[in-house]
Amino acid sequence: MTDDKDPLNAKSLDLPPSRELDEAAALLAYAAVERNPPAELKDRLMAGLRPVPTWYQGKRWLRPAAAAALASVLLFVMWTRTPRSGPILIASQGAVTVDGRAAAAGARVSWGSVIEVSSDGEAVVRVDDRAGFSLSRGGRAALSRDGAALSVRLFSGWLLSAVKTGTAYAVVTEHSRVSALGTDFIVKVRDARAYVCICHGHLGLGGDFPEPEIASQAHGSLTEPLYKPGSEGAMEGHSDDAIARLRDLVGLQH
Protein backbone atom coordinates (compact mmCIF):
# COMPACT_ATOMS: atom_id res chain seq x y z
CA MET A 1 0.00 0.00 0.00
CA THR A 2 1.49 3.34 -0.99
CA ASP A 3 0.73 6.48 0.97
CA ASP A 4 -1.73 7.44 -1.74
CA LYS A 5 -3.71 4.29 -1.00
CA ASP A 6 -3.60 4.77 2.75
CA PRO A 7 -7.27 5.37 3.50
CA LEU A 8 -6.34 7.62 6.38
CA ASN A 9 -4.51 10.30 4.49
CA ALA A 10 -6.16 13.46 3.30
CA LYS A 11 -5.80 12.65 -0.37
CA SER A 12 -7.60 9.33 -0.02
CA LEU A 13 -10.32 11.07 1.92
CA ASP A 14 -10.75 13.76 -0.73
CA LEU A 15 -9.85 16.35 1.85
CA PRO A 16 -7.33 19.17 1.62
CA PRO A 17 -3.94 18.38 3.23
CA SER A 18 -4.29 18.96 6.93
CA ARG A 19 -1.83 18.74 9.75
CA GLU A 20 -4.68 18.13 12.20
CA LEU A 21 -5.81 15.14 10.17
CA ASP A 22 -2.29 13.67 10.02
CA GLU A 23 -1.80 14.18 13.73
CA ALA A 24 -5.17 12.64 14.53
CA ALA A 25 -4.22 9.60 12.45
CA ALA A 26 -0.99 9.26 14.40
CA LEU A 27 -2.90 9.55 17.69
CA LEU A 28 -4.76 6.36 16.76
CA ALA A 29 -1.63 4.64 18.00
CA TYR A 30 -2.96 5.28 21.51
CA ALA A 31 -5.74 2.84 20.80
CA ALA A 32 -3.04 0.22 21.27
CA VAL A 33 -1.77 -0.62 24.71
CA GLU A 34 1.59 0.90 25.59
CA ARG A 35 4.18 -1.66 26.48
CA ASN A 36 7.70 -1.48 27.75
CA PRO A 37 10.15 -3.21 25.44
CA PRO A 38 12.73 -5.53 27.03
CA ALA A 39 15.45 -3.62 28.86
CA GLU A 40 18.21 -5.33 26.89
CA LEU A 41 16.84 -3.82 23.67
CA LYS A 42 17.79 -0.36 24.85
CA ASP A 43 21.20 -1.61 25.94
CA ARG A 44 21.78 -3.10 22.49
CA LEU A 45 20.65 0.07 20.81
CA MET A 46 22.83 2.33 22.92
CA ALA A 47 25.83 0.06 22.37
CA GLY A 48 25.22 0.07 18.65
CA LEU A 49 25.11 3.82 18.17
CA ARG A 50 27.82 4.91 15.81
CA PRO A 51 28.67 8.56 15.68
CA VAL A 52 28.42 9.93 12.18
CA PRO A 53 31.79 11.43 11.17
CA THR A 54 31.75 15.20 10.97
CA TRP A 55 32.70 15.17 7.32
CA TYR A 56 29.72 12.93 6.54
CA GLN A 57 27.12 15.02 8.32
CA GLY A 58 24.81 16.66 5.83
CA LYS A 59 26.33 14.59 3.04
CA ARG A 60 24.08 11.57 3.07
CA TRP A 61 23.99 11.69 -0.72
CA LEU A 62 27.58 10.41 -0.62
CA ARG A 63 26.58 6.82 0.02
CA PRO A 64 24.12 6.46 -2.89
CA ALA A 65 26.48 8.47 -5.08
CA ALA A 66 29.37 6.15 -4.24
CA ALA A 67 27.16 3.11 -4.83
CA ALA A 68 26.08 4.48 -8.21
CA ALA A 69 29.68 5.20 -9.18
CA LEU A 70 30.75 1.70 -8.18
CA ALA A 71 27.88 0.16 -10.11
CA SER A 72 28.84 2.21 -13.17
CA VAL A 73 32.44 1.04 -12.96
CA LEU A 74 31.35 -2.59 -12.60
CA LEU A 75 28.98 -2.29 -15.55
CA PHE A 76 31.74 -0.70 -17.64
CA VAL A 77 34.18 -3.46 -16.73
CA MET A 78 31.61 -6.13 -17.55
CA TRP A 79 30.86 -4.36 -20.85
CA THR A 80 34.49 -4.20 -21.82
CA ARG A 81 35.04 -7.86 -20.92
CA THR A 82 31.96 -9.20 -22.60
CA PRO A 83 32.41 -10.30 -26.20
CA ARG A 84 30.03 -8.19 -28.25
CA SER A 85 29.66 -10.63 -31.15
CA GLY A 86 30.32 -14.21 -32.10
CA PRO A 87 32.83 -15.41 -34.66
CA ILE A 88 32.47 -14.02 -38.15
CA LEU A 89 34.19 -14.70 -41.46
CA ILE A 90 35.85 -11.39 -42.27
CA ALA A 91 37.53 -12.23 -45.55
CA SER A 92 37.80 -15.26 -47.77
CA GLN A 93 39.81 -16.30 -50.74
CA GLY A 94 39.49 -19.46 -52.80
CA ALA A 95 37.04 -22.08 -51.62
CA VAL A 96 35.92 -21.67 -48.04
CA THR A 97 33.27 -23.77 -46.34
CA VAL A 98 31.71 -23.69 -42.92
CA ASP A 99 30.27 -27.01 -41.83
CA GLY A 100 30.50 -28.16 -45.42
CA ARG A 101 28.61 -25.23 -46.91
CA ALA A 102 30.24 -22.57 -49.05
CA ALA A 103 30.76 -19.40 -47.07
CA ALA A 104 31.65 -15.87 -48.02
CA ALA A 105 32.89 -12.83 -46.13
CA GLY A 106 30.29 -11.69 -43.60
CA ALA A 107 29.09 -15.20 -42.76
CA ARG A 108 28.55 -16.00 -39.10
CA VAL A 109 30.47 -18.94 -37.71
CA SER A 110 28.96 -20.86 -34.83
CA TRP A 111 30.99 -22.22 -31.97
CA GLY A 112 31.82 -25.80 -32.89
CA SER A 113 31.60 -25.16 -36.61
CA VAL A 114 34.31 -26.60 -38.84
CA ILE A 115 35.95 -24.20 -41.28
CA GLU A 116 37.82 -25.53 -44.28
CA VAL A 117 39.76 -23.75 -46.97
CA SER A 118 41.17 -25.02 -50.26
CA SER A 119 44.90 -25.41 -50.74
CA ASP A 120 45.02 -22.01 -52.39
CA GLY A 121 42.40 -20.45 -50.18
CA GLU A 122 42.32 -18.39 -47.01
CA ALA A 123 39.69 -17.65 -44.40
CA VAL A 124 40.13 -14.75 -42.01
CA VAL A 125 37.94 -15.16 -38.95
CA ARG A 126 37.33 -12.63 -36.25
CA VAL A 127 36.73 -14.86 -33.22
CA ASP A 128 35.61 -11.95 -31.08
CA ASP A 129 36.95 -8.52 -30.25
CA ARG A 130 39.99 -10.12 -28.62
CA ALA A 131 41.27 -12.55 -31.23
CA GLY A 132 41.24 -13.52 -34.84
CA PHE A 133 43.04 -15.89 -37.19
CA SER A 134 43.88 -16.63 -40.75
CA LEU A 135 43.44 -20.24 -41.90
CA SER A 136 45.24 -21.25 -45.08
CA ARG A 137 47.04 -24.02 -46.99
CA GLY A 138 44.14 -26.43 -47.07
CA GLY A 139 43.42 -25.69 -43.48
CA ARG A 140 40.68 -27.31 -41.46
CA ALA A 141 39.79 -25.99 -38.02
CA ALA A 142 36.97 -25.84 -35.46
CA LEU A 143 36.18 -23.09 -32.99
CA SER A 144 35.26 -23.64 -29.41
CA ARG A 145 34.73 -21.58 -26.30
CA ASP A 146 34.72 -22.45 -22.64
CA GLY A 147 33.57 -19.41 -20.71
CA ALA A 148 35.97 -16.64 -21.66
CA ALA A 149 38.60 -19.09 -22.95
CA LEU A 150 38.78 -19.39 -26.71
CA SER A 151 40.39 -22.23 -28.60
CA VAL A 152 40.81 -23.36 -32.17
CA ARG A 153 41.24 -27.02 -32.97
CA LEU A 154 43.58 -27.20 -35.95
CA PHE A 155 43.34 -30.45 -37.91
CA SER A 156 45.44 -29.41 -40.88
CA GLY A 157 46.92 -26.41 -42.63
CA TRP A 158 48.29 -23.23 -41.24
CA LEU A 159 46.72 -21.00 -38.69
CA LEU A 160 48.13 -17.53 -38.06
CA SER A 161 46.63 -16.04 -34.91
CA ALA A 162 46.50 -12.45 -33.66
CA VAL A 163 45.49 -12.16 -30.04
CA LYS A 164 44.92 -9.30 -27.65
CA THR A 165 47.27 -9.55 -24.69
CA GLY A 166 45.62 -11.19 -21.71
CA THR A 167 43.14 -13.20 -23.73
CA ALA A 168 42.79 -16.89 -22.95
CA TYR A 169 43.33 -18.29 -26.44
CA ALA A 170 44.91 -21.54 -27.58
CA VAL A 171 45.46 -23.51 -30.72
CA VAL A 172 45.10 -27.22 -30.18
CA THR A 173 46.52 -29.85 -32.53
CA GLU A 174 46.47 -33.60 -32.34
CA HIS A 175 49.45 -33.79 -30.06
CA SER A 176 50.01 -30.31 -28.75
CA ARG A 177 48.54 -27.17 -27.37
CA VAL A 178 49.86 -23.66 -28.02
CA SER A 179 48.56 -20.94 -25.76
CA ALA A 180 48.91 -17.24 -26.37
CA LEU A 181 50.64 -15.51 -23.50
CA GLY A 182 50.99 -12.19 -25.28
CA THR A 183 51.99 -12.69 -28.86
CA ASP A 184 50.91 -13.37 -32.40
CA PHE A 185 51.84 -16.76 -33.67
CA ILE A 186 51.40 -19.27 -36.39
CA VAL A 187 50.77 -22.96 -35.97
CA LYS A 188 51.21 -25.30 -38.89
CA VAL A 189 50.07 -28.89 -39.05
CA ARG A 190 51.74 -31.09 -41.60
CA ASP A 191 51.83 -34.87 -41.57
CA ALA A 192 50.19 -34.85 -38.16
CA ARG A 193 53.05 -32.87 -36.78
CA ALA A 194 52.70 -29.31 -35.47
CA TYR A 195 55.10 -26.51 -36.11
CA VAL A 196 54.82 -23.17 -34.39
CA CYS A 197 56.43 -19.84 -34.96
CA ILE A 198 56.39 -17.30 -32.24
CA CYS A 199 56.29 -13.76 -33.50
CA HIS A 200 57.67 -11.33 -30.90
CA GLY A 201 56.26 -12.47 -27.63
CA HIS A 202 55.44 -15.28 -25.30
CA LEU A 203 53.76 -18.65 -25.89
CA GLY A 204 52.70 -21.48 -23.67
CA LEU A 205 53.28 -24.94 -25.08
CA GLY A 206 51.75 -28.26 -24.18
CA GLY A 207 51.60 -31.79 -25.51
CA ASP A 208 54.60 -33.00 -27.43
CA PHE A 209 56.51 -29.75 -27.33
CA PRO A 210 59.66 -30.10 -25.29
CA GLU A 211 59.28 -26.88 -23.37
CA PRO A 212 56.31 -25.57 -21.42
CA GLU A 213 56.67 -22.09 -22.83
CA ILE A 214 58.86 -19.95 -24.94
CA ALA A 215 59.53 -16.26 -25.28
CA SER A 216 61.19 -14.51 -28.14
CA GLN A 217 61.82 -11.01 -29.36
CA ALA A 218 61.94 -12.17 -32.97
CA HIS A 219 60.30 -14.75 -35.18
CA GLY A 220 61.51 -18.16 -34.19
CA SER A 221 60.02 -21.55 -34.89
CA LEU A 222 60.02 -24.78 -33.06
CA THR A 223 58.77 -28.19 -33.98
CA GLU A 224 57.34 -30.87 -31.85
CA PRO A 225 58.92 -32.90 -30.49
CA LEU A 226 62.22 -31.15 -30.99
CA TYR A 227 62.97 -27.48 -30.95
CA LYS A 228 64.55 -26.67 -34.26
CA PRO A 229 65.27 -23.01 -34.64
CA GLY A 230 64.74 -21.90 -38.20
CA SER A 231 63.34 -25.20 -39.28
CA GLU A 232 60.33 -25.57 -41.56
CA GLY A 233 60.85 -22.05 -42.78
CA ALA A 234 59.80 -20.03 -39.78
CA MET A 235 58.89 -17.06 -41.92
CA GLU A 236 57.15 -19.12 -44.54
CA GLY A 237 53.51 -18.23 -44.93
CA HIS A 238 53.57 -15.23 -42.68
CA SER A 239 55.39 -12.02 -42.14
CA ASP A 240 55.07 -8.87 -40.11
CA ASP A 241 52.98 -7.45 -42.93
CA ALA A 242 50.74 -10.52 -42.85
CA ILE A 243 50.31 -10.09 -39.11
CA ALA A 244 49.56 -6.39 -39.54
CA ARG A 245 46.97 -7.20 -42.20
CA LEU A 246 45.36 -9.82 -39.99
CA ARG A 247 45.23 -7.42 -37.08
CA ASP A 248 43.62 -4.80 -39.26
CA LEU A 249 41.07 -7.26 -40.56
CA VAL A 250 39.99 -8.54 -37.16
CA GLY A 251 40.07 -5.11 -35.57
CA LEU A 252 42.96 -5.45 -33.18
CA GLN A 253 45.32 -2.58 -32.52
CA HIS A 254 48.93 -3.01 -33.47
Next chain:
Amino acid sequence: MNPETNDGRTSKQQALMSEEADCLSRIARERDEDAFSRLYDLQSPLLFGLACRILARKDEAEEVLQEIMLKVWHEADRYDAARGSARAWRVMMTRSRCLDRLRRRSTALRREPPAPENLDQTPDDSVMAVEEMTRAEERAAVRQALNSLPEAQRRALEAAFFEGLTHAEIAAKTGDPLGTVKTRVRLGMMKLAELLKAYT
Protein backbone atom coordinates in the same frame (compact mmCIF):
# COMPACT_ATOMS: atom_id res chain seq x y z
CA MET B 1 -6.75 18.67 36.51
CA ASN B 2 -3.85 20.24 34.67
CA PRO B 3 -4.20 23.85 33.69
CA GLU B 4 -4.97 24.14 29.99
CA THR B 5 -3.04 26.39 27.63
CA ASN B 6 -4.63 28.52 24.92
CA ASP B 7 -4.57 25.68 22.41
CA GLY B 8 -6.21 23.29 24.85
CA ARG B 9 -3.14 21.23 25.74
CA THR B 10 -2.22 20.81 29.33
CA SER B 11 1.08 22.31 30.41
CA LYS B 12 2.39 18.77 31.04
CA GLN B 13 1.52 17.70 27.53
CA GLN B 14 3.15 20.77 26.14
CA ALA B 15 6.26 20.20 28.23
CA LEU B 16 6.45 16.61 27.09
CA MET B 17 6.16 17.48 23.42
CA SER B 18 8.68 20.22 23.87
CA GLU B 19 11.11 17.83 25.55
CA GLU B 20 10.74 15.32 22.72
CA ALA B 21 11.39 17.98 20.14
CA ASP B 22 14.40 19.14 22.11
CA CYS B 23 15.80 15.61 22.30
CA LEU B 24 15.40 15.19 18.57
CA SER B 25 17.12 18.47 17.94
CA ARG B 26 20.08 17.54 20.19
CA ILE B 27 20.41 14.20 18.44
CA ALA B 28 20.45 15.91 15.06
CA ARG B 29 22.89 18.63 16.10
CA GLU B 30 25.20 16.98 18.58
CA ARG B 31 24.65 13.22 18.28
CA ASP B 32 23.72 13.43 21.93
CA GLU B 33 23.37 9.91 23.35
CA ASP B 34 21.70 11.16 26.52
CA ALA B 35 19.04 12.83 24.41
CA PHE B 36 18.59 9.61 22.47
CA SER B 37 18.27 7.65 25.68
CA ARG B 38 15.67 10.06 26.99
CA LEU B 39 13.72 10.02 23.74
CA TYR B 40 13.77 6.23 23.81
CA ASP B 41 12.34 6.22 27.31
CA LEU B 42 9.65 8.69 26.32
CA GLN B 43 8.63 7.05 23.07
CA SER B 44 9.38 3.37 23.17
CA PRO B 45 6.30 2.23 25.15
CA LEU B 46 3.97 3.86 22.64
CA LEU B 47 5.90 2.64 19.59
CA PHE B 48 6.45 -0.84 20.97
CA GLY B 49 2.79 -1.13 21.97
CA LEU B 50 1.78 -0.04 18.49
CA ALA B 51 4.14 -2.55 16.86
CA CYS B 52 2.86 -5.33 19.12
CA ARG B 53 -0.71 -4.49 18.26
CA ILE B 54 -0.10 -4.51 14.51
CA LEU B 55 2.27 -7.45 14.33
CA ALA B 56 0.97 -9.47 17.27
CA ARG B 57 4.50 -10.79 17.71
CA LYS B 58 6.87 -9.42 20.29
CA ASP B 59 10.05 -10.52 18.55
CA GLU B 60 9.11 -8.70 15.36
CA ALA B 61 7.89 -5.70 17.32
CA GLU B 62 11.30 -5.49 18.98
CA GLU B 63 13.01 -5.56 15.60
CA VAL B 64 10.79 -2.79 14.31
CA LEU B 65 11.38 -0.65 17.38
CA GLN B 66 15.11 -1.12 16.99
CA GLU B 67 14.96 -0.17 13.30
CA ILE B 68 12.88 2.91 14.01
CA MET B 69 15.05 4.15 16.87
CA LEU B 70 18.20 3.65 14.82
CA LYS B 71 16.56 5.56 12.00
CA VAL B 72 15.79 8.35 14.45
CA TRP B 73 19.44 8.36 15.53
CA HIS B 74 20.80 8.47 12.02
CA GLU B 75 18.16 10.63 10.39
CA ALA B 76 17.04 13.00 13.10
CA ASP B 77 18.18 15.88 10.91
CA ARG B 78 15.63 14.86 8.29
CA TYR B 79 12.71 15.52 10.57
CA ASP B 80 10.80 18.56 9.38
CA ALA B 81 8.75 20.14 12.15
CA ALA B 82 6.75 22.07 9.56
CA ARG B 83 5.29 18.80 8.27
CA GLY B 84 4.07 17.46 11.60
CA SER B 85 4.94 16.68 15.16
CA ALA B 86 7.89 14.49 16.07
CA ARG B 87 5.49 12.04 17.63
CA ALA B 88 3.44 11.73 14.44
CA TRP B 89 6.67 11.26 12.46
CA ARG B 90 7.77 8.32 14.56
CA VAL B 91 4.32 6.79 14.97
CA MET B 92 3.64 6.81 11.24
CA MET B 93 7.14 5.54 10.53
CA THR B 94 6.57 2.66 12.95
CA ARG B 95 3.15 1.89 11.56
CA SER B 96 4.46 1.92 8.02
CA ARG B 97 7.34 -0.41 8.87
CA CYS B 98 4.97 -2.79 10.70
CA LEU B 99 2.49 -2.84 7.84
CA ASP B 100 5.34 -3.60 5.42
CA ARG B 101 6.23 -6.63 7.50
CA LEU B 102 2.61 -7.65 7.77
CA ARG B 103 2.28 -7.60 3.99
CA ARG B 104 5.42 -9.63 3.55
CA ARG B 105 3.92 -12.47 5.49
CA SER B 106 2.25 -14.86 3.14
CA THR B 107 -1.45 -14.43 2.68
CA ALA B 108 -2.03 -17.83 4.17
CA LEU B 109 -0.18 -16.93 7.30
CA ARG B 110 -1.63 -13.49 7.62
CA ARG B 111 -3.34 -13.46 10.90
CA GLU B 112 -6.76 -12.23 11.61
CA PRO B 113 -6.62 -9.04 13.63
CA PRO B 114 -6.51 -10.05 17.25
CA ALA B 115 -9.71 -9.70 19.14
CA PRO B 116 -9.52 -7.00 21.81
CA GLU B 117 -9.59 -9.58 24.56
CA ASN B 118 -6.47 -11.18 23.17
CA LEU B 119 -4.52 -8.03 23.70
CA ASP B 120 -3.00 -7.19 26.96
CA GLN B 121 -5.07 -4.17 27.86
CA THR B 122 -3.20 -3.52 31.02
CA PRO B 123 -0.46 -0.96 30.65
CA ASP B 124 2.87 -1.89 32.08
CA ASP B 125 3.13 -0.65 35.61
CA SER B 126 6.72 0.19 35.06
CA VAL B 127 6.07 2.79 32.39
CA MET B 128 7.41 5.94 33.93
CA ALA B 129 4.89 7.52 36.16
CA VAL B 130 4.92 11.18 35.08
CA GLU B 131 4.96 10.51 31.37
CA GLU B 132 2.46 7.73 31.84
CA MET B 133 0.06 10.08 33.51
CA THR B 134 0.34 12.56 30.72
CA ARG B 135 0.11 9.89 28.07
CA ALA B 136 -2.80 8.32 29.92
CA GLU B 137 -4.69 11.56 29.42
CA GLU B 138 -3.98 11.46 25.72
CA ARG B 139 -4.78 7.78 25.50
CA ALA B 140 -8.01 8.32 27.35
CA ALA B 141 -8.87 11.17 25.05
CA VAL B 142 -8.20 9.06 21.97
CA ARG B 143 -10.22 6.16 23.27
CA GLN B 144 -13.02 8.45 24.32
CA ALA B 145 -12.98 10.00 20.87
CA LEU B 146 -12.99 6.59 19.22
CA ASN B 147 -15.80 5.37 21.44
CA SER B 148 -17.85 8.38 20.53
CA LEU B 149 -17.77 7.33 16.89
CA PRO B 150 -20.40 5.01 15.48
CA GLU B 151 -19.24 1.41 15.78
CA ALA B 152 -18.87 0.92 12.03
CA GLN B 153 -16.73 4.06 11.70
CA ARG B 154 -14.50 3.03 14.57
CA ARG B 155 -13.98 -0.44 13.18
CA ALA B 156 -13.18 0.97 9.75
CA LEU B 157 -10.58 3.34 11.22
CA GLU B 158 -8.95 0.60 13.26
CA ALA B 159 -8.85 -1.75 10.28
CA ALA B 160 -7.16 0.96 8.24
CA PHE B 161 -4.70 1.96 10.92
CA PHE B 162 -3.75 -1.34 12.53
CA GLU B 163 -4.23 -3.74 9.64
CA GLY B 164 -3.19 -1.44 6.81
CA LEU B 165 -6.30 -2.26 4.82
CA THR B 166 -7.36 -0.10 1.90
CA HIS B 167 -10.92 1.09 1.43
CA ALA B 168 -11.54 -1.79 -0.96
CA GLU B 169 -10.06 -4.33 1.41
CA ILE B 170 -12.18 -3.06 4.28
CA ALA B 171 -15.25 -3.26 2.04
CA ALA B 172 -14.37 -6.83 1.10
CA LYS B 173 -13.84 -7.74 4.71
CA THR B 174 -17.05 -6.23 6.03
CA GLY B 175 -19.19 -6.89 2.99
CA ASP B 176 -20.20 -3.24 2.85
CA PRO B 177 -20.26 -1.21 -0.37
CA LEU B 178 -16.99 0.59 -1.15
CA GLY B 179 -18.66 4.00 -1.12
CA THR B 180 -20.07 3.34 2.32
CA VAL B 181 -16.67 2.40 3.65
CA LYS B 182 -15.08 5.51 2.18
CA THR B 183 -17.72 7.69 3.74
CA ARG B 184 -17.29 6.01 7.09
CA VAL B 185 -13.55 6.48 7.12
CA ARG B 186 -13.84 10.07 5.92
CA LEU B 187 -16.45 11.02 8.50
CA GLY B 188 -14.60 9.13 11.21
CA MET B 189 -11.30 10.86 10.53
CA MET B 190 -12.93 14.30 10.33
CA LYS B 191 -14.69 13.73 13.62
CA LEU B 192 -11.53 12.37 15.23
CA ALA B 193 -9.48 15.34 14.05
CA GLU B 194 -12.05 17.65 15.53
CA LEU B 195 -12.27 15.82 18.85
CA LEU B 196 -8.49 15.52 19.23
CA LYS B 197 -7.68 19.02 18.12
CA ALA B 198 -6.31 19.81 21.55
CA TYR B 199 -3.73 17.02 21.21
CA THR B 200 -2.53 17.67 17.69
